Amino acid sequence: MTKPTLLQRLPLGQQADTLARLEQDFDVIQLWQADDQDAALAACKDRVVAVVTGPSTPTPAELIDKLPQLKAICSFGVGYDHIDVDHAHKKGIQVSNTPDVLNDCVADLTWGLILATARHISHAERYVRAGQWGNGPRLPLATKVSGKKLGILGLGRIGREIAERARGFKMDVRYHSRRAHQDAGWPYEPSLLELARWADFMVVATVGGPTTRHLVNQAVIEALGPKGVLINISRGSVIDETALVHALENGQLGAAGLDVFEAEPKVPDSLKHLDNVVLLPHIGSATVETRWAMVDLVLRNALAFAQTGQVLTPILN
Ligand code: 8YV
Numbered sequence: 001m002t003k004p005t006l007l008q009r010l011p012l013g014q015q016a017d018t019l020a021r022l023e024q025d026f027d028v029i030q031l032w033q034a035d036d037q038d039a040a041l042a043a044c045k046d047r048v049v050a051v052v053t054g055p056s057t058p059t060p061a062e063l064i065d066k067l068p069q070l071k072a073i074c075s076f077g078v079g080y081d082h083i084d085v086d087h088a089h090k091k092g093i094q095v096s097n098t099p100d101v102l103n104d105c106v107a108d109l110t111w112g113l114i115l116a117t118a119r120h121i122s123h124a125e126r127y128v129r130a131g132q133w134g135n136g137p138r139l140p141l142a143t144k145v146s147g148k149k150l151g152i153l154g155l156g157r158i159g160r161e162i163a164e165r166a167r168g169f170k171m172d173v174r175y176h177s178r179r180a181h182q183d184a185g186w187p188y189e190p191s192l193l194e195l196a197r198w199a200d201f202m203v204v205a206t207v208g209g210p211t212t213r214h215l216v217n218q219a220v221i222e223a224l225g226p227k228g229v230l231i232n233i234s235r236g237s238v239i240d241e242t243a244l245v246h247a248l249e250n251g252q253l254g255a256a257g258l259d260v261f262e263a264e265p266k267v268p269d270s271l272k273h274l275d276n277v278v279l280l281p282h283i284g285s286a287t288v289e290t291r292w293a294m295v296d297l298v299l300r301n302a303l304a305f306a307q308t309g310q311v312l313t314p315i316l317n
Contacts, residue, residue: 003027004049006302007041007067009057012076013295021299025306026050032057041066050074050302053083061087072311074301076294077285078102078158081209081235085315096301096311100157101293106284107161110203110233113257116278117229118143118201123275143200143229143254146170151199153192153216154206154234155181162203174198177206192216196223201231208235218243227254233284236261245270248277259284 006026012018022028029048034040048067053059054076061084064070073088073095080097088095116122119142127139150166152159152175163173163186173186176195180188189195192215196202202224206212216230216239224230230253232239241262247253248271255276261267264282271277285294301311 004306005029005044005047006050006052007031007044007048008052010052010054010076012052012298013292018295018299022052022302025303050305052076052298052302055079055082058082059088060084064088064091064093072096072302072305074298074305074311076298079208079235080315081207081237085317094305094311095315096298096305096313097315098294098297098301099313101297102285102290103157103161105287105290106158106233107165109259109280109284110158110162110205110231111165113231113233113259113278113280114201114203114229115145117231117255117257117276118145120275122278143227145201148172148200149174149198151176151189151195151202152186153177153195153202153204153238155184155186156205156207158233159203159205160184162205171201192220193223196220196228197225199224199228201229204230204232204234204238206234206238208237212238214238214240216240216244218247221247222252224253226251229255229257231257233259236264241268248274 003026006022007029009031011032019028029044031037031040045066047069049069050072051070052074059073059082064084064087070093073083073093075083075097078097078099083095085095120139124139127133146169148171150171150173152163152173155175155177166173174189174195175186176189176192204216218240221243244256245268248256257278259280260282267279271279285291301313304310304312
């Protein structure tokens with residue numbers, strides 16, 4: 001019996017193991033291996049029923065429309081702003097992501113960024129490596145973290161893990177999101193501007209995409225203020241990066257810790273010259289354990305679709 005065709009658009013984990021698992025139920029086309037990807041896509045487009053994809057290989061409506069038999073899109077990562085999910089749903093195509101398995105690692109990295117930014121860890125390390133300890137100017141004193149006020153924008157699964165970890169730092173937590181969560185153990189702040197005015201530290205943990213684009217604008221950044229610290233572990237698009245750079249350069253914002261940027265992997269050069277900024281290359285989920293769990297969940301979604309017609313972790317909106 002011929003197997004349904006799956007289009008794998010990006011490499012995942014240990015290639016041999018991944019391929020062997022997918023080949024149990026699919027005829028797999030590894031698109032990224034093709035010398036001419038357009039030709040390879042044209043050759044298989046009329047029989048592809050499932051696609052494995054991720055943030056580095058966007059799935060807009062035009063691509064979905066090129067695949068008339070498509071029934072499932074299985075994406076690597078929890079964020080799905082790189083997929084036209086509404087368009088897929090209108091055509092009856094299921095879309096899955098990899099929720100939950102990365103919550104701990106992204107929340108852990110958030111705390112790494114909070115501490116590195118407030119306590120000048122990266123700056124201090126550069127200072128030691130440059131031989132300035134004992135020879136150069138003194139490092140400026142840092143900002144205390146414990147006991148401060150933490151505002152969280154977006155209290156989803158990751159936002160909650162970030163908030164849980166704040167207990168150890170004896171911090172006062174409030175959050176803002178589209179609506180209050182009745183089961184949340186932290187006070188809801190209906191105005192993002194007010195949250196920024198109140199907070200010492202503000203963490204962006206909301207979804208990306210058009211609904212949240214530039215939610216953190218100049219007014220919000222200025223409300224956080226010259227002593228405020230802004231952390232972003234979600235999507236660069238949520239913060240107006242031009243306004244952020246301007247505020248950091250002009251002392252209207254104290255400091256920023258960023259794992260994500262508007263035009264990744266491009267990072268504005270002006271940010272690289274500032275010592276009150278910590279810059280990371282989108283590594284929130286990048287541990288051996290979590291990346292393996294993400295790959296495993298992508299494969300389980302694809303195989304569940306082949307075996308039952310349903311993915312395991314569908315995106316429902
Ligand atoms: C990326 C992420 O998927 O899950 C997400 O939404 O942003 C990350 O885990 C990962 O970095 C691959 O690009």
